[in-house]
Amino acid sequence: MATQRQFHQPTASLPISMPSKAPGSVNYYPVGRVAVSPPDLSESSTTTGNRNSGFSTIPGSFNGSPNSDYESNLPGVDLVDMLNDRMNNAFDPTPLDKGLVKQAQSSGQLNATQRELLELQALAQRRLKGLRSNFSEGIKAANETKRDLEWTQKRVSALKAKAEQVHPDEYRRAAKKYTYDDDY
Incomplete structure (x- = not known):
């Protein structure tokens, strides 16, 4: 009897929202982006037809390769800047x-x-x-x-x-x- 596994697919939704100290608009889509190069494909992977050498063959799982970043799944969003902005708004150093x-x-x-x-x-x-x-x-x-x-x-x-x-x-x-x- 085969069991069917369900995997969580990362979506383009944002991480948990943190409360803001100051009311007002929060920019969820900053202008800057971190540039990420595409995964390097070896010669053997291109000849055998395996185009996902930097990723796991199971959809939605992460194999920890250096070329597969969470940021690549959110186009146009710089997560580091967004988290810094949220942390600055949520944390009061006084x-x-x-x-x-x-x-x-x-x-x-x-x-x-x-x-x-x-x-x-x-x-x-x-x-x-x-x-x-x-x-x-x-x-x-x-x-x-x-x-x-x-x-x-x-x-x-x-x-x-x-x-x-x-x-x-x-x-x-x-x-x-x-x-x-x-x-x-």
């Missing part, structure tokens, strides 16, 4: 331009903020370096003061012991009169 402007502004603000953050980071590092220097100097001063206080405490304890041995009566009277904590 929102895209506004988006690019906003992106450039955001990028500029981001770069400025990043530079400001880098400056603040450098300032914080300089301050931290100064604080570390001051802290190390403070630690040195505290250690020196501690050593001095320990030396003084030893010296006072030694003098107190010597005074107690040399003058015991005067030391007891002074100790009763001037009491202080030794737990410093």
